[in-house]
Amino acid sequence: MKSLFKSFSILACMLAVVLACNKVEVEPIGANDKNNITLEFDNRVGGQKLALGTTTYKNASGEDFTVTSLNYFISNVALKKADGTTVKFPDQYFLIRQADSKTTEQLLKDVPAADYTDITFTIGVDSIKSISPVEQRTGVLDPTSYGDDNMYWAWNSGYIFMKLEGISSAAPKNSAGLNKYQYHVGGFGGRTSATANNLRTVTLSLNGTATVRKSISPTVHLITDVAKIFDGGTPLKIATAAVIMAPAAATPIANNYKNMFVVDHVHND
Incomplete structure (x- = not known):
């Protein structure tokens, strides 16, 4: 009996050691603790990595196209905590440019320490900032930059929220002899009742938790699928409309690209 009791005691001790080793220690949250979150934008076309000018893709209409330029603004980021409350970051604006790899990783600064489950952001530049004095529009909002x-x-005194350009055999030749398509989407509404508002807001689950602590700065990996610009609900055919720049005509594109973002995963380190 003593031998059996001794064996149980040894097993209990071993189990306690294993549990202690596997226990994840979460750093406690201080009242004023903050850190940054990296927003990583991974631009793709369907399942393929986006490569400017070198790869030919096809949209759902069967039209071939390359991409020579992809830019878009992200603003008004908000994060939802695990307790249901929301933290907003209204004064941080990001311009993602596929031609500049440094811009595909953006730093959301001064995020209060907490556990976050959802992210919301706007594609474009909001009306208040768009009509603010030019001296207040610095960094990526500087129109001369x-x-x-x-x-x-x-x-049109306004920002281009999303720009997609490239070459397609479905596009007619322009004055330079190129089969070029161009989609420039802007228009924040507000000037008149007839002005198109192509600002779009996106809310996504983080598919997990972004754990922000004084010593933990997470990375949120987002995939941006350019194919959705053509196939995101309203089919966009290059042969029918190779050049769209007027805000009213661009509204279907804005409705499409609202669906081009998903969160792939979160790194908490």
């Missing part, structure tokens, strides 16, 4: 890759309409 884009060079040849312009993301601001001087003629």
